Amino acid sequence: MTNLQNNSDSVAIETTLRALLAAFRERDASILREVYVEDADWTNAFGSTLSGRDRIIDYLTGLFADPNFSAGTMSGQPDIKIRSIGPDVVVAKTHVQVEGQQTVDGSTLPIRHNHSLKILQRQADGRWLIVSEIYMDARADVTYLE
Numbered sequence: 237m238t239n240l241q242n243n244s245d246s247v248a249i250e251t252t253l254r255a256l257l258a259a260f261r262e263r264d265a266s267i268l269r270e271v272y273v274e275d276a277d278w279t280n281a282f283g284s285t286l287s288g289r290d291r292i293i294d295y296l297t298g299l300f301a302d303p304n305f306s307a308g309t310m311s312g313q314p315d316i317k318i319r320s321i322g323p324d325v326v327v328a329k330t331h332v333q334v335e336g337q338q339t340v341d342g343s344t345l346p347i348r349h350n351h352s353l354k355i356l357q358r359q360a361d362g363r364w365l366i367v368s369e370i371y372m373d374a375r376a377d378v379t380y381l382e
């Protein structure tokens with residue numbers, strides 16, 4: 237998953253990203269306590285921005301309980317690319333496809349191509365946690381042609 241020299245760093249980064257995926261797959265926001273730093277910032281694909289691990293977890297607890305959101309499932313494995321920015325910082329770029337998610341009126345969304353950019357930082361205890369995360373959905377709308 238990563239191209240870091242230090243295998244323990246690679247394992248720690250993979251552990252954090254797997255926990256994040258598990259939280260979304262299992263709809264269990266409590267897992268996220270071990271994913272985000274206390275003052276993390278987070279922006280979803282619809283522009284909601286939150287600051288602080290507790291606010292992020294509270295929001296995702298509500299989102300995971302929402303039947304329209306929970307109707308969606310990941311199709312296939314996520315594509316994850318890791319880029320080292322420095323000895324204690326990496327960027328994880330991910331892409332997942334989500335099928336079956338619904339809007340608040342119950343309409344089914346087309347397959348979502350959900351992309352995210354996560355900045356992870358090595359903690360004093362060796363864990364790598366997310367300090368900043370932003371999501372976006374690829375759309376079929378075209379605003380520029382080359």
